[in-house]
Amino acid sequence: xxxxxxxxxxxxxxxxxxxxxxxxxxxxxxxxxxxxxxxxxxxxxxxxxxxxxxxxxxxxxxxxxxxxxxxxxxxxxxxxxxxxxxxxxxxxxxxxxxxxxxxxxxxxxxxxxxxxxxxxxxxxxxxxxxxxxxxxxxxxxxxxxxxxxxxxxxxxxxxxxxxxxxxxxxxxxxxxxxxxxxxxxxxxxxxxxxxxxxxxxxxxxxxxxxxxxxxxxxxxxxxxxxxxxxxxxxxxx
Numbered sequence: 001x002x003x004x005x006x007x008x009x010x011x012x013x014x015x016x017x018x019x020x021x022x023x024x025x026x027x028x029x030x031x032x033x034x035x036x037x038x039x040x041x042x043x044x045x046x047x048x049x050x051x052x053x054x055x056x057x058x059x060x061x062x063x064x065x066x067x068x069x070x071x072x073x074x075x076x077x078x079x080x081x082x083x084x085x086x087x088x089x090x091x092x093x094x095x096x097x098x099x100x101x102x103x104x105x106x107x108x109x110x111x112x113x114x115x116x117x118x119x120x121x122x123x124x125x126x127x128x129x130x131x132x133x134x135x136x137x138x139x140x141x142x143x144x145x146x147x148x149x150x151x152x153x154x155x156x157x158x159x160x161x162x163x164x165x166x167x168x169x170x171x172x173x174x175x176x177x178x179x180x181x182x183x184x185x186x187x188x189x190x191x192x193x194x195x196x197x198x199x200x201x202x203x204x205x206x207x208x209x210x211x212x213x214x215x216x217x218x219x220x221x222x223x224x225x226x227x228x229x230x231x232x233x234x235x236x237x
Contacts, residue, residue, distance in 0.1 A: 039187040042074030045180045047118070048082070053162070053175040056084040070103055074111070074183025077103040081150065082177060085159070092154035096162070098129070099152030100179055102137040108147060109183060110134040115152060116178040120171035125178050129153045134184050 048068035050056065056066065065087070068080040081099045086092030100113050114130035131151060138147030162170045169175060 037187045040185045042183045042185060043181065044071065044073035045178060046071040046078070046080065048080045048177045048179070050082065050084075050175040050177075052173055053084070053170050054173050067101075073181045074109070074185060076107060076109050076183060078179075078181060079103055080115075080177055080179050081152075087154050089154040094159055095154065096156040096159060097152070097154045098156040098177060099150040100137075100181065101150040102139055105139050108136065108138040108140055110136055111184065112182045113151070114180040115156065116180070117157065117169050118176035118178055119168045120174060120176070121168045125176075128156055134182075 046068060050066060056064075064085065065081050065083045067082075070077045070079050072078070079101050081101050083092070083097035086095050087097035087099075089097070098115050100115065102109065112131055112134045114127050114132075116125040116127050118125045129152065135151055136147030137149060137151065139149045140147075157169075161167060162175065165171075
């Protein structure tokens, strides 16, 4: 209905009130916003080369560790720690023990990692120990209530597989351990857009006509729809 005309002037005042009530209500203003949270990652690889590997380890140096230089991934400082003769754990005898250690103080970070051995003949590396699902590294306390500052394995590889000239991993008396680190950054929610939305309440047209009949007001109502006009009715006679 595009417009409504009342032609009975004697009843114009009362009908005008009814028409006003029949007019569409003013839309309610509303705002719709959208946001998204997309965690980001930072990745890095560090290669730790141990020269003159045969001179390390042995029962004379139980639980002795050598560490790589510190390297940075995701804004945190890390290092690789290697125990050539095991880390003194009950199940580490006869094995290399290798760990990734968080060096940043008072920090807590989630990260996935992959500890790998490099084949000296092919220069390729193979995965030996990995945590595909992120784990929590923490230097918040020494008790490990928030997490541990290092993750790895006490049984990285048997020493017997690294000894002798036939081992491709210690050719030239060099041992190279690689570590791929993926740091999960703290996600922040970003607002994508803001849209103004008009919400029109349901019409109460039928109720208005009912009230008009109860008032017994006389009026000729002409509705113009598109290009046609029609005289609807005399509401009350």
